[in-house]
Amino acid sequence: MLKLCGLQFLLAVQWAACQNLGDLHLTGPLKDMNFSIPEGTGVRAIYQFTSESPDVIFRATGEKDGLIDIVPDTGILYLNGSLDWETKAVHKLQVEILNKNGDVVKGPCAVTIYVEDINDNPPKFDQAQYTGVVRQNSRAGKPFMRVHATDLDDPTTPHAQLNYSIPHHFPNPYSEMLFQINSLTGEISPSRTGSFYLDPQKQDTFTLVVSVKDMAGLTENAFKNSVDVKITVKESLWKAPPTITIKENSTQPHPVNISQVHSNEADVIYEVFEKETLAKLPFSIDQNGSIYVTEPLDREEKDAYSFFVITKDKGGELVDKPLKINIIVEDINDNPPVCQNAVTTLEVQENESGGSSIGTLSATDMDQKDTLNSRLKFKILSQDPAVPTSNLFFIQQDTGVLQLHGHSLNKRIASNYSLKVQVTDEVFQTICDVQIHVIDINDQIPIFEKSDYYSVTVAESLPVGTVLLEIQATDGDEPATGSSYIIYQVKEGDPDNTFIIETDPETNRGFLKINKALDFETAEVHNLVINATNPEPLVSGVQYNSSSLTLFKVFVTNVDEPPAFHKEVYTTELSEDVPVNTLVVTVEAHDPEGDAVRYSLEGDWRKWLRIDSTTGQIYTASALDREQEQVYRVDVVASEISNAAQKFKTPLVLNLKDVNDNAPRLNMDYPLFFCYPLRGGDRTLIRATDDDEQKFYSTITFSLKDDVATRNNWEILKVNATHAYLSPRHTNFEEKVYTVPMIISDNGVPPLEREVILEVNICTCSSENSCFIPVEREHSKPSTGQAIGILLGVLIVIGVIVGGAFFHMRYKEKNKKKSQQKDAKDQTECDKLNA
Incomplete structure (x- = not known):
């Protein structure tokens, strides 16, 4: 009866082992071992120890805790119940082998069982309810209280990693939460909105619902708990004073x-x-x-x-x-007025009438603007010389504007006046100096030294800025004044401002320069009328006349210029599969002189294009290929037929659009092999690529060729857009090289596919997990394949030697024949001479 019970228990353990461990063979000799077992798994086999000696029994001692034991006859280490990490995380046992007499044959060996924690404990707050106080206008993010929860699961795993959050709070008068919580520490603080809006006059209490999840809150299966937090808002003492x-x-x-x-x-x-x-x-x-x-x-x-x-x-x-x-x-009045200039210099014409404004005296005060501290008043203290009267000038008290009294100035009586002006604020005063120059009135017009400067002939290629003519006019007014300074302008004959005249201020001499490039084709001659004026207005009754005018002609000669294209760059887009002789683009150039133009191409190194030399039409000359050149650049040249040296070039940029014209291909630099014997679950990675533009190979399809042997032996599983796994369907493979036909296709329009043959080596593997290659010893005999290779090598060497000797003999024979022919020819020539 006892034997029957033991057999039933053993069967139960073996069944549990099959249920929990699958078909893995967890057996081996007795040695120190460690095992990791999840808690709560129930009855199961852990490992079967084996012994080379027959008729032995196995014994386990140590921290079995009524849950762990070993079958004495079979050596199966097993659980007869569920482990609990929270109760005990590590069980340490000693296992030994005894003979029938009870003597220890092997061991004891240390067996350690580590209990793996599972998430079987929800988090719990350490208080049933929390209270806290926060001040109005508290800094956002500064914690004013904290909640805390604990989890009994393993703290080194996500099972006990807690995540805090505030799902909502009552009331919530704004669209954003007024409070926030540190998801890791549980510290509660005002949010940016709360820092701004919390006000005990509007709402002095809040109830927060604080939630905590384990598994760091990242999975739906996490345990969750919540607690209420009562918050009281108090008025802030922390307030900024008024300005x-x-x-x-x-x-x-x-x-x-x-x-x-x-x-x-x-x-x-x-x-x-x-x-x-x-x-x-x-x-x-x-x-x-x-x-x-x-x-x-x-x-x-x-x-x-x-x-x-x-x-x-x-x-x-x-x-x-x-x-x-x-x-x-x-502000207080602690700054005196300051004259803006050490001396303020003004000019006034001698014929100015009474009341005319002649300028402004500027002064400043550093005190506050628009206050009595910076309000300034002006008063003339003295005038030198005091002729013809002592009050020729008047200054506005609040503005500093100087005006003439009703007396006319006369340059012959006095050409300069000095004024002392007092500037005052409420407390301080300053004296400013003013110099007034009486200037001559503009009653003389400029007069040209010549009424006609005749003409000049220049080439249209003359650079901008070239001086074509120097002109001179004189003015009888006071030198170095606005009345005598001369401004030269082209009054007629230059609507496009092709010319410009600059004046030397020292000599009043004018220089006519080219302002824009000359163009014979636009204007062969320019008939210019030039006038001379003053910046100051003429006095009443005086007008400019023909003395202030002069004539000048500019004749422009033609220069042969190269043709010019209508565009600086020609850019076009073309599909790479267009047929040969497709029109790409038409370029157009013109010659300024109207000469006929011939077109050609430069830099067409792939010979993809041709151009009609007469019309400028550019066609495809051969098949295009985006995979060789996505952006193809050449130069289009336009040259004069009558003078090929006169030419100009412009770029042509051809952007090629992709079509699906490349089937996918394998892209692997490693051999495919599986270690013999196969264990099940083996797989190897296959990589493919497509030379077309990425949009055409976003998905590559992998499939086995539709034959019975291939589909019975192999299967293929797609990993992503460019990779797939190849796996054997069973483990009954011989140790040799297998060929696996497969098809890879893209998802282009239309789709393209390629049939490939994979060579898969089933081989004995080395410790480096690669096919094992045995090292041949010096005394070992060569294999059949090696012998054949050696024989072929020897035959090739003999063939090279025999062939070389044969060609050497032919070469000597040929030279000997040539020498005989030469001797015969020389003898004939000698016979002719002797005759």
């Missing part, structure tokens, strides 16, 4: 307290940092939050300051979000 006003140049002892701030947290460290980079920020803060100005300020140096006050904890982390402090520096 602070400080008078400049304060004489108080510094530093001076100007404001104070209060943090929401105790024992924080207050600091200030500047918004802009200054040599020194004249503000500080103490550890009570009192803000000070550390030195007198100067509004003219800087009229406003902005800086931030921050709070940090002892670890240097920000506690509150930065407060912006705005400072306005209040």
